[in-house]
Amino acid sequence: MGAFTAAAASAGGNPLWYATRSFGLVALALLTASVLLGVLTSQRIATPKWPRFASQALHRNVSLLALAVVGVHVLTTLMDTYVRITWWAAVVPFTSAYRTGYVALGTIAFDLLLVVTATSLARTLTGHRWWRLVHWSAYAAWPLALGHYLGTGTDARTSWGLLFALACLGAVSVAVLIRLAIERREGPVRVWGGGR
């Protein structure tokens, strides 16, 4: 850490700021992967070599990893004293004095992510109906996170940073279109191996 701090300081930056940026980027990539897996898992896409439980387990584990990375991103943001953001701004939207709107997008996405994760882990207790209702809000969390990145992300102003955002947007758009196309053709509930 000492060497890292010194190296970062000599490069003219605060290591916490670098951490916040990089964990934010990784979080957006993982959230995008989670949405992709979630959208495609719900369509029962499977082959003998890639069973459905594998997609479901991957979706679950990538999502938990995304939450952990978002947690670090939030933590380093709060620890960084260059921009003072109070701890409650991490959970209560529109309470950050710094870039109130764009930070709020991240805050709301973080709150939704916490609720979606909690209801998923306690799914056998809350029941399927509640879980499903809450799980739809994951579709809101992802564009909020993307908006948070585009609005206040330092790297979103670079060409590769913008390209990264476009790649995420493109991947999710294609997955959602595939889902809508399948549901249009097959109906919302497909019977595996059936005659529909």
Added chain:
Amino acid sequence: MRLRVNPIACAAHGLCAELFPEWIQLDEWGYPIVDDEPIPPHLQVHARRAVAQCPTLALVAEKA
């Protein structure tokens, strides 16, 4: 422990048969046919996983 399927909640995702083929087979429409026998202790971990992973929570584990 025994397994039971709620036939109204089940939407034939078929994950249970992938996760616990020792006790669950799929019929020709993809709906599970569950063995009624009590599940021996060494297989109960697989039964519980199948219950937890069911997308519609239609698979239920019952005591005894």
